[in-house]
Amino acid sequence: MPDQPFWTRSPAQCASALGCGVAGLTSEDALVRLKTYGRNADAQVRETGLIVSVGRRLLEPMCLVLIAAAVVSAGTGDAPSAVIILIILGVSVALDTAQEGSAKRAAEALRQSVAVSAEVKRDGKFVSVDAETVVPGDVFRVGVGDIIPADALVLEASAFSADEAALTGEPYGVVKRPGEAQGQTPAEAGNALFRGAVGLTGEAVGLAVGTGANTLFGEAAKSLNAAAEISPFQHDLRALGFLVARATAVLVVGVLAANVAFGRPLIQSLMFSVALAVGLTPELLPMITTVTLSRGAVRMARKKVIVKRLSAIHDLGAMTVLCTDKTGTLTSARIELAGSLAPDGQTNDRPAMLAAVCARLGGDKGSLDIALTNARPDPGGWTRRGLFPFDYQRRMGAVLADGPEGLTLIVKGAPEAVMAACASAGGAPFDAAARKAAAARVQDLAASGLRAVAVASRPWVGAAHDPTSDDEANLTFEGLCTFADPPKATAPAAVARLAAAGVRVVILSGDDPVVVGRLAKIVGLRAQQAIVGADLHVLSTDALRVQTRDTDVFARLSPDQKVRIVHALRDAGEIVGFMGDGVNDAPGIRAADVGLSVDGATGVARAAADMILMDSDLAVVADGVEEGRRTFANILKYVRMGSSSNFGNMLSMAAASLFLPFLPMLATQILLNNLLYDVSEIGIPFDNVRATDIARPQRWRMHDIVRFAGVMGPLSSAFDLATFGVLFLWFQTSPEVFRTGWFVESIATQTLVIFIIRTRGRPWRDLPNPFLTITTLASLALALAIPFSPAGEWFGFHNLPPHLAIALSAIVAAYLVCAEAFKPLAVAQPLHEAQS
Numbered sequence: 133m134p135d136q137p138f139w140t141r142s143p144a145q146c147a148s149a150l151g152c153g154v155a156g157l158t159s160e161d162a163l164v165r166l167k168t169y170g171r172n173a174d175a176q177v178r179e180t181g182l183i184v185s186v187g188r189r190l191l192e193p194m195c196l197v198l199i200a201a202a203v204v205s206a207g208t209g210d211a212p213s214a215v216i217i218l219i220i221l222g223v224s225v226a227l228d229t230a231q232e233g234s235a236k237r238a239a240e241a242l243r244q245s246v247a248v249s250a251e252v253k254r255d256g257k258f259v260s261v262d263a264e265t266v267v268p269g270d271v272f273r274v275g276v277g278d279i280i281p282a283d284a285l286v287l288e289a290s291a292f293s294a295d296e297a298a299l300t301g302e303p304y305g306v307v308k309r310p311g312e313a314q315g316q317t318p319a320e321a322g323n324a325l326f327r328g329a330v331g332l333t334g335e336a337v338g339l340a341v342g343t344g345a346n347t348l349f350g351e352a353a354k355s356l357n358a359a360a361e362i363s364p365f366q367h368d369l370r371a372l373g374f375l376v377a378r379a380t381a382v383l384v385v386g387v388l389a390a391n392v393a394f395g396r397p398l399i400q401s402l403m404f405s406v407a408l409a410v411g412l413t414p415e416l417l418p419m420i421t422t423v424t425l426s427r428g429a430v431r432m433a434r435k436k437v438i439v440k441r442l443s444a445i446h447d448l449g450a451m452t453v454l455c456t457d458k459t460g461t462l463t464s465a466r467i468e469l470a471g472s473l474a475p476d477g478q479t480n481d482r483p484a485m486l487a488a489v490c491a492r493l494g495g496d497k498g499s500l501d502i503a504l505t506n507a508r509p510d511p512g513g514w515t516r517r518g519l520f521p522f523d524y525q526r527r528m529g530a531v532l533a534d535g536p537e538g539l540t541l542i543v544k545g546a547p548e549a550v551m552a553a554c555a556s557a558g559g560a561p562f563d564a565a566a567r568k569a570a571a572a573r574v575q576d577l578a579a580s581g582l583r584a585v586a587v588a589s590r591p592w593v594g595a596a597h598d599p600t601s602d603d604e605a606n607l608t609f610e611g612l613c614t615f616a617d618p619p620k621a622t623a624p625a626a627v628a629r630l631a632a633a634g635v636r637v638v639i640l641s642g643d644d645p646v647v648v649g650r651l652a653k654i655v656g657l658r659a660q661q662a663i664v665g666a667d668l669h670v671l672s673t674d675a676l677r678v679q680t681r682d683t684d685v686f687a688r689l690s691p692d693q694k695v696r697i698v699h700a701l702r703d704a705g706e707i708v709g710f711m712g713d714g715v716n717d718a719p720g721i722r723a724a725d726v727g728l729s730v731d732g733a734t735g736v737a738r739a740a741a742d743m744i745l746m747d748s749d750l751a752v753v754a755d756g757v758e759e760g761r762r763t764f765a766n767i768l769k770y771v772r773m774g775s776s777s778n779f780g781n782m783l784s785m786a787a788a789s790l791f792l793p794f795l796p797m798l799a800t801q802i803l804l805n806n807l808l809y810d811v812s813e814i815g816i817p818f819d820n821v822r823a824t825d826i827a828r829p830q831r832w833r834m835h836d837i838v839r840f841a842g843v844m845g846p847l848s849s850a851f852d853l854a855t856f857g858v859l860f861l862w863f864q865t866s867p868e869v870f871r872t873g874w875f876v877e878s879i880a881t882q883t884l885v886i887f888i889i890r891t892r893g894r895p896w897r898d899l900p901n902p903f904l905t906i907t908t909l910a911s912l913a914l915a916l917a918i919p920f921s922p923a924g925e926w927f928g929f930h931n932l933p934p935h936l937a938i939a940l941s942a943i944v945a946a947y948l949v950c951a952e953a954f955k956p957l958a959v960a961q962p963l964h965e966a967q968s
């Protein structure tokens with residue numbers, strides 16, 4: 133950074149320091165600069181080649197354990213073990229890299245399609261590029277709702293103002309225009325744009341001087357640009373990993389100590405313990421989750437939902453409350469001017485005319501403004517001399533206009549806000565009675581479904597300057613503009629569908645409570661009770677939490693109040709989604725568990741969102757919810773598999789090693805068992821999910837997993853003990869036959885139980901995807917074949933006599949029957965069933 137802030141210099145000076153002009157870069161130059169300055173992002177991503185990504189995997193703790201085990205085996209002359217361990221290592225790394233690679237690439241391509249873009253001048257034309265490729269020297273253009281991509285000097289501006297609240301704390305919009313600034317603080321830099329601020333009104337062209345981390349608010353901008361990195365779901369997955377790791381460590385050390393205490397050979401005991409550890413590690417969990425989520429993202433894209441943050445898929449499936457703003461989701465985004473009323477209620481064009489002038493000169497591009505400027509084409513003759521941009525705190529905007537009536541301050545905004553600043557109307561004082569009448573008119577209009585915007589004005593005395601809050605007083609009330617904003621025909625059905633799926637819809641709107649209440653009623657929400665923004669400060673956090681339980685309608689909210697309600701709902705234990713399209717929705721989108729925005733939304737809202745709906749329709753959300761639950765259901769299958777049979781088997785193996793005069797299975801055999809088990813599970817991400825399994829919100833709960841493991845793990849161990857009894861006590865087999873028998877029983881129970889675990893219903897009524905059937909049966913067949921093949925001897929197996937084979941088949945069958953019988957105990961009842 134130079135010693136003087138960049139805004140104290142002229143664009144020409146900055147450009148020459150950057151070695152460019154102020155007319156934009158060529159594409160080649162931009163490419164060179166991208167290499168020099170790096171990407172315009174907070175963290176530089178390094179392109180990783182195949183070797184690097186494989187190398188990184190090999191350094192993961194799981195792989196290090198395997199490598200160490202292979203070295204120990206080779207060192208002790210146990211070549212078969214070393215080879216198997218290396219095969220497991222190779223297969224798991226290859227699976228990870230290949231599967232994750234292709235699935236991730238597909239999901240990444242989708243994410244890129246909705247990446248934040250910026251409009252930059254390249255080769256003389258403005259083109260839209262990925263905002264991360266903006267470089268110092270670029271000339272870019274920003275409009276309403278766009279995130280400013282880089283620190284820049286303003287070259288041109290037309291009624292441009294920016295919301296820098298997240299960066300500087302300044303609550304009102306700041307007007308930006310070309311020129312000089314002497315001040316040293318960003319607040320005095322009226323000629324500078326800061327990366328991460330958001331366009332509020334108008335349009336500006338800027339010369340980028342700093343990008344990426346080399347910007348004034350690099351850190352603050354980060355939180356604006358990126359949706360939450362780690363979700364509760366990811367956090368829980370990690371927690372599960374640590375839980376398993378700790379349990380494994382305790383088990384392994386215990387088993388090793390016990391075996392050594394019994395005087396068994398150290399190396400063999402060590403290998404046995406290591407193999408147990410490998411058997412217990414859910415090494416495929418990262419692969420299964422990524423592949424399942426990525427496949428989910430691809431499927432959701434077909435239903436017009438583009439996923440930006442993969443783990444948000446789970447959050448969408450878990451969502452219990454969906455907050456939405458009104459316009460564009462419940463109503464069509466195209467609003468039309470319906471009328472223009474003088475203060476006495478008579479139709480009169482003046483309010484619409486003034487409002488249209490105000491919208492045009494003020495650079496406002498909201499749906500109401502577009503309706504105004506469409507309905508009242510530019511009459512000409514008005515120029516702007518000052519601007520106090522619209523913002524959602526004041527709920528109004530003002531321009532100082534020079535026109536046929538001389539210098540005039542024109543204000544438009546929410547009726548309560550504007551009327552509070554008025555002193556006269558129609559040549560008479562705007563007294564209490566007149567106010568009451570005007571407010572009653574607004575209510576009547578709202579009751580018939582019309583939104584109203586109030587217009588006021590006053591002649592300006594003295595020199596022109598940008599108005600401030602102080603100037604927005606003593607106004608003359610000019611009247612109301614009314615707008616029709618009819619509900620979407622599809623909205624009631626979509627709300628009902630979401631409700632049936634266990635998702636409550638709540639409206640968080642900045643609009644009038646009567647308008648919002650009426651709409652809520654039409655789409656089928658509980659509209660008897662509405663909370664307005666003004667009521668919010670008197671509600672304590674606890675009181676608000678209680679209120680949110682029974683209230684579906686919130687109106688006249690400012691953006692930070694939307695956030696407060698999201699927090700209240702989350703505190704009450706809800707998983708909250710937020711869907712919105714405006715600058716005013718971005719904070720709420722960010723605060724929610726899962727942020728949704730639509731394709732046509734403003735840049736900030738899109739940037740804050742976890743998912744983008746290509747169709748602005750609630751029905752699409754309902755589709756997405758189903759996909760999310762389906763995806764989650766498959767991840768859960770994997771976790772349940774690991775926490776039941778696999779867990780139980782390793783546990784009983786550890787226990788058996790303490791009571792048997794020999795090792796219950798050789799390390800190689802355990803590793804082989806684990807490898808085949810892993811292969812059997814590759815089909816899980818592709819599995820079918822029954823509609824009834826996804827009818828309610830699906831949520832990751834650690835105690836559900838523990839409960840499942842608590843029932844199914846011991847059940848599995850019980851049948852292992854039966855095997856133990858049959859082989860050792862009853863038939864008194866040799867160690868080789870014992871191990872072969874146990875290997876067969878163990879792999880058969882572990883793999884076949886997927887058919888039971890994968891569904892809440894009866895296995896034969898809910899058939900698996902053929903691919904899962906194939907991977908499961910193929911690995912089982914391989915496991916059964918190995919002991920009888922020449923390779924069997926190599927692994928230390930022995931032929932199983934027929935009577936043992938029959939006994940073991942009976943044990944496996946009995947286990948599967950019991951697993952099916954105990955399944956309802958292991959699966960917690962979903963919330964709604966438990967409550968009713």
Ligand SMILES: Nc1ncnc2c1ncn2[C@@H]1O[C@H](COP(=O)(O)OP(=O)(O)OP(=O)(O)O)[C@@H](O)[C@H]1O
Nearest residue numbers: 457458459496498527544545546641642643644714
């Ligand atoms: N450009 C504008 N000019 C004047 N007033 C405006 C403008 N935009 C919004 N308002 C006022 O501010 C209020 C809140 O804005 P808006 O309706 O956009 O909020 P919202 O929360 O996005 O609502 P919705 O649920 O309808 O999307 C509006 O009802 C209107 O009174």
Ligand SMILES: [Mg+2]
Nearest residue numbers: 457458459714
């Ligand atoms: Mg809105």
